[in-house]
Amino acid sequence: MILIAVGLGADAMSICMGIGIRWNTGRHRFRLAWHMGFFQFIMPIIGWSIGERVAGAVASVAPYVAGSPIIFIGLKMLYEAITSKPGDLAQKEEHAFERAVEKAGARTGKDPTRGWSLVFLSVATSLDALVVGFSLGIKNVNIWGASILIGFTAAAMALAGVIIGKHVGMKLGRFAELAGAFVLIALGISFMFT
Structure with missing residues (x-):
């Protein structure tokens, strides 16, 4: 389950690296970590409830x-x-962020760690967690423990992403996405054979 959490958190981390280049105060860090963690926590529960019914x-x-x-x-x-x-x-x-902001009717270039911009960004980032929750529902996994782990891991990785973004920009974003991809592929294969 830790590997799933890290795989999902890699997406939040890479996005937060990009945001951290420009928006990197304590408030920005808190808002990003809180929202990324919360939506990564709640989306697997929603997906799980659907997966459990379909199982x-x-x-x-x-x-x-x-x-x-x-x-x-x-x-x-x-x-x-x-x-x-x-x-x-x-x-x-x-x-992707600019399109989401435009759909919300907000101004492009607005601080992405505030208001609806942050909500849209957090939901878009956690859609993969919804799909994983669906798979966990089919496997009849204890969703509360899994969701708490996924949420805390995503929050920690988002926070790390903002901090890293300030110092090294997007150089590590590609590595985080590659690592997350390999972890999820391996776990999906293991789901098929266990």
């Missing part, structure tokens, strides 16, 4: 239904990390 209907193929989404997320992260150039990750996150 009976897919009992004969449950390991494949549980492992496939996690492998897909890992492959998507791996593809994005491999096909992007070192500066592309920060630019990609910035464009």
Whole structure:
């Protein structure tokens, strides 16, 4: 479960590295860590409740239904990390953030650690956790312990990402995304065979 938490936290960490380049006060750090952790905590619970209801209907193929989404997320992260150039990750996150802010009707360039901008960013980052929660529901895992671990890990990794972003920028963001991808792919495969 720790590896799943780290794999999911890698996304939050890489995004927070980009934000930490510009917004890096104690308040920015707290808001990012709190929101990333909270949404990474709550989304697996929502996904789990759906997965638990579906588990009976897919009992004969449950390991494949549980492992496939996690492998897909890992492959998507791996593809994005491999096909992007070192500066592309920060630019990609910035464009995704700007689109989310525009949809919310806010001004682009606004502090992403405040208001609806932060909520949209946190939800978008935790969608993978929703899918993982679905898989955990099919596997009938204790979701409360798993979600607490995922939430705290994401909060810690988001905080570390903001701090690292201030000092080294996006140089490590690609590494974090690659590491998270490999962890999730391996775990998805293990879900299929256990």
